[in-house]
Amino acid sequence: MGKSWKKTRLRLYNAYFEPTFTTEQNIENRLPGIDREHWRWFLDYRAKVETKKRIEEIEQQDESSRVLSQNDSIAQVFGKEKPGRVRGVGFEPTPSQLFGPNSHAPGNGVQLKETKRKLLELQAELEGEKLKRKAMEDEAAAEKKKMKAMESSLI
Known part of the structure; x- marks a missing residue:
């Protein structure tokens, strides 16, 4: 169920968010049936400045953090991956499949x-x-x- 919900959010974001639009234009461009304030919250969540700044700072410090790894910028911000999934990749590949058998060391x-x-x-x-x-x-x-x-x- 969680996997399905995550895919749906990503699909909605990709289908109804246009980077060249203003926030208000993107809110109006939402899927019919989605509450205006819920869509606004979702767009704000996806565009938080402080999160983007932390990721940019980490990437500037270490070029290797831009590559998908256990020590990439996302991992440094949000912490160690949970078993059975990799952030930004979903439930399909596991940490050990992407990073090797010692990925939970x-x-x-x-x-x-x-x-x-x-x-x-x-x-x-x-x-x-x-x-x-x-x-x-x-x-x-x-x-x-x-x-x-x-x-x-x-x-």
């Missing part, structure tokens, strides 16, 4: 290095926080001893 080398670096950074931060906590506990224990000593001298 965690990330590429750059991502792995970055993850390891971040992990080490967080571990160092955690150790620093543990040392601070230990120092505070020691200080609290020392203060408690002083209080007990004061209490006993007062008694």
Whole structure:
């Protein structure tokens, strides 16, 4: 059902959207029976500026991101592919058919290095926080001893 709905949306978009038209002209050019506001929302969804900007930025940083791959601009924006489908290609080819049998392996080398670096950074931060906590506990224990000593001298 999802596959059919996706194909229908793509078919409608390709049949009734004209890139040379204004937004209002494209809204008027919708299929009869489709609510005007629903079609407007659909066209706005397909043309979101922030999504296009993120994709353009990623493509400018890495020319290889323009090629269909696990690290293409779409994958960098939307994340890892789900099993059984590839974004922009549909349900027919699976990630392993397009990218090879290890397509569900965690990330590429750059991502792995970055993850390891971040992990080490967080571990160092955690150790620093543990040392601070230990120092505070020691200080609290020392203060408690002083209080007990004061209490006993007062008694």
